[in-house]
Amino acid sequence: MFKPSPTTRLILHLANLMVIVFILLPLVAVFIGAIQSEKSLQADTRRVLPAEVTADNFVVILTKGEQKGRIFDQATYLPENIKSFYAAFANSAIVSVSVTLLTLLFGSLSAYTIARQRFRWTLFLMQANIVARFVPVIVLMIPLYVVMRSFGALNSLSGVIVAETGFLLPYAILILAPYFDTIPAELEEAARIDGCSRLRAFIYIVIPLATPALAACGVIIFIISWHELLIPLILNARPDFMTLPVVIASLVGDVHVFFNLMMAICLLALAPTVVLVALLQKYIVEGLAAGAVKG
Numbered sequence: 664m665f666k667p668s669p670t671t672r673l674i675l676h677l678a679n680l681m682v683i684v685f686i687l688l689p690l691v692a693v694f695i696g697a698i699q700s701e702k703s704l705q706a707d708t709r710r711v712l713p714a715e716v717t718a719d720n721f722v723v724i725l726t727k728g729e730q731k732g733r734i735f736d737q738a739t740y741l742p743e744n745i746k747s748f749y750a751a752f753a754n755s756a757i758v759s760v761s762v763t764l765l766t767l768l769f770g771s772l773s774a775y776t777i778a779r780q781r782f783r784w785t786l787f788l789m790q791a792n793i794v795a796r797f798v799p800v801i802v803l804m805i806p807l808y809v810v811m812r813s814f815g816a817l818n819s820l821s822g823v824i825v826a827e828t829g830f831l832l833p834y835a836i837l838i839l840a841p842y843f844d845t846i847p848a849e850l851e852e853a854a855r856i857d858g859c860s861r862l863r864a865f866i867y868i869v870i871p872l873a874t875p876a877l878a879a880c881g882v883i884i885f886i887i888s889w890h891e892l893l894i895p896l897i898l899n900a901r902p903d904f905m906t907l908p909v910v911i912a913s914l915v916g917d918v919h920v921f922f923n924l925m926m927a928i929c930l931l932a933l934a935p936t937v938v939l940v941a942l943l944q945k946y947i948v949e950g951l952a953a954g955a956v957k958g
Contacts, residue, residue, distance in 0.1 A: 690933075697721070697926040704923060720927035724748050742921060744913045747902050748928070755889055755906040756935070758823050762888040763881050765828045770835025771843075771877065775865055777836065778843035789840065792833035800830065804897050811898055818901045826894050831884050838883070842876035843869065878946035886936050907932045 667675070696704055697720055699713035706714070727746045744751075777785045807826055808817075816822030846869055854864040870877070892908035899905065905913075911928050914921040 693926045693929050696923055697930050699923065701921070701923050720923045721931070724924065724927055724931065742914055742924075744902060744905065744910045745924065747905060747910065748907075748931075750903065751905045751907050751910045752931075754820060754904060755908075755932075757820055758827065758895070758906060759885050759888040761820075761824045762827045762831060763885045765824070766831050766835045766884045767877060767881055769828070770832055770839055770880070771870070771873070773832070774836045774839035775843050775869060777840045778846075779848065789836070792836055795833055800893055804893065807894075808897055816898070818899050818904055820904055822898050823895050823904075823906075826898065827888050827891055830894070831887060834887075835880050835884060838880045839873070839876055842873055846872050875946045878943050882939055882943055885939060889932075889936055 695711075695713055698716050698718065700715065700717055700719065703713060703715050723741070724745060725748070727748065728741045773788075777789050811817050811822045811826065814822075816825065850868050850872075851861070851864040854868050855861065859867065890908055891906075892912060895904075895906045895909050896912065899909070907928065911925055911932070914925045914928075
């Protein structure tokens with residue numbers, strides 16, 4: 664096995680460190696902006712560390728504007744969407760969990776079919792999934808809006824769930840199909856000899872063995888759905904069905920941009936995905952590594 668030299672290892676560590684810094688630097692800037700007032704942020708744009716530290720931005724969001732703190736040094740009004748933070752958080756949770764479960768359900772069945780049934784049409788669908796990912800989502804927004812309007816699915820969470828599931832299903836198939844292909848088919852054949860149907864063998868044999876891949880795929884789908892802005896913004900015009908990304912985008916107004924509130928909501932919105940990744944880190948690494956090596 665090739666063993667890298669100390670110089671090569673040092674270069675790799677430095678490159679890894681640079682990538683980590685590049686990824687975390689925007690989060691550091693968001694955190695610094697979230698813990699200071701609007702006046703302090705705009706007083707000296709070149710200052711790296713804040714002159715004062717405050718939690719007023721989080722207090723305003725979590726109290727739905729009842730405790731205003733010092734963020735009104737320059738702004739004289741509070742955007743109405745701030746008061747919908749808890750509803751938007753619940754909407755994002757409902758959409759993300761539903762999209763993740765539906766995508767894993769249909770994606771695992773489709774990926775299993777592609778891995779086990781070597782028909783020409785299954786391979787064609789696999790290639791069609793890959794080609795479909797080259798189409799920008801923004802191009803499909805007008806047709807999507809027209810279709811959802813014809814089905815009466817506008818201004819509802821169900822329309823967003825169906826749309827996001829359709830867009831994310833190819834990702835799940837591309838992730839799961841190579842992993843299912845590595846599971847020995849002899850295990851299912853032995854179960855079928857014992858009297859199991861193909862569906863029961865899939866549920867009781869394949870699914871437990873594919874837990875790392877399903878966990879990795881589920882986390883990826885959840886994160887993408889949680890941070891999705893375009894589909895909820897296009898399909899929902901009522902504040903009752905706003906998600907967190909839509910609320911964050913609404914803080915950019917014609918007169919004033921609430922930078923500090925945006926950064927504070929961004930940190931609050933990141934919390935569920937960070938916790939989820941931390942809890943399932945073992946399965947995510949195992950699933951992605953196995954798919955990369957075996958697939």
